[in-house]
Amino acid sequence: MTVASAAILLFLVMDPLGNIPLFLTALRDVAPERRRYVVVREALIALAILIGFLFAGRVILDTLNISEPALTMAGGVILMLIALRMIFPTADRSLREEISGEPFIVPLGVPYIAGASTLATELLLMSREPERWLDWLVALLIAWTASTVILYFASVMSRYLHQNGLIAIERLMGMVLVTVAMEMLLAGVRLYLHG
Numbered sequence: 001m002t003v004a005s006a007a008i009l010l011f012l013v014m015d016p017l018g019n020i021p022l023f024l025t026a027l028r029d030v031a032p033e034r035r036r037y038v039v040v041r042e043a044l045i046a047l048a049i050l051i052g053f054l055f056a057g058r059v060i061l062d063t064l065n066i067s068e069p070a071l072t073m074a075g076g077v078i079l080m081l082i083a084l085r086m087i088f089p090t091a092d093r094s095l096r097e098e099i100s101g102e103p104f105i106v107p108l109g110v111p112y113i114a115g116a117s118t119l120a121t122e123l124l125l126m127s128r129e130p131e132r133w134l135d136w137l138v139a140l141l142i143a144w145t146a147s148t149v150i151l152y153f154a155s156v157m158s159r160y161l162h163q164n165g166l167i168a169i170e171r172l173m174g175m176v177l178v179t180v181a182m183e184m185l186l187a188g189v190r191l192y193l194h195g
Contacts, residue, residue: 003135003142006125010143012180013079013117016150018086018173021166022112023154026099036152038102043148045105046113050122050140053114057123058130068127069192075120076184082117083181086174113147121184 001009027035061071099107125136150157158166 001125003139006136006139007142007146009180010118010121010139011146012173012176013121014113014115014143014147015086015173015177016147018170018177019112019147019151020154020157021170023108023151024158024166026103026108026112029100030102032155034102035155038108039151039154040148042103042105042108043113043144043151045109047141047144049110049114050118050144051137053119054122054126054136054140055133057119058127061123061127067192067195068124069188069195071120071127072124072184072188072191074188075117075124076181076186076188078115078120079117079177079184080181082115083174083177086170086177113144113151117181124184 023039027038030038122136122140125139126133129136161169
């Protein structure tokens with residue numbers, strides 16, 4: 001996998017376009033002049049978590065004795081569940097979380113940016129080719145930067161896209177993530193059968 005393809009994969013899994021409605025809902029009670037500050041702060045916290053997990057995740061998994069096939073399949077299942085909730089949201093199973101006041105770390109930093117699927121994806125990259133850690137770090141930074149820029153301008157994008165446009169983007173990204181989730185599941189099965 002190239003740096004570019006890893007960055008695209010991480011960007012898709014982070015799903016900033018699908019997260020726009022979630023961010024707007026979570027920031028609804030935050031003063032407009034503070035919203036961009038909160039987005040940048042939460043993105044930086046998420047980046048610290050993502051980088052920490054990129055390098056420490058393998059140690060944690062080895063300590064818990066979790067195999068690469070199990071991690072791959074678990075990441076695929078989690079991503080599939082998230083994607084299905086994006087495509088078929090219901091009032092009682094929406095991804096939106098009701099936040100009173102200014103959010104801190106949860107849910108913007110974790111899990112909206114540094115979610116379980118993103119952590120699993122970067123861990124898979126690192127566990128397969130740990131000697132390419134610099135490539136994976138660069139891919140992570142590219143994906144994080146693109147995601148942060150999109151989320152930083154979420155309110156501007158929402159004015160142009162309106163509610164229907166945001167819903168369409170969320171559903172479209174959900175369908176893309178279903179494909180990525182299936183690929184992760186199949187990769188986990190292949191690893192298990194050939195391992």
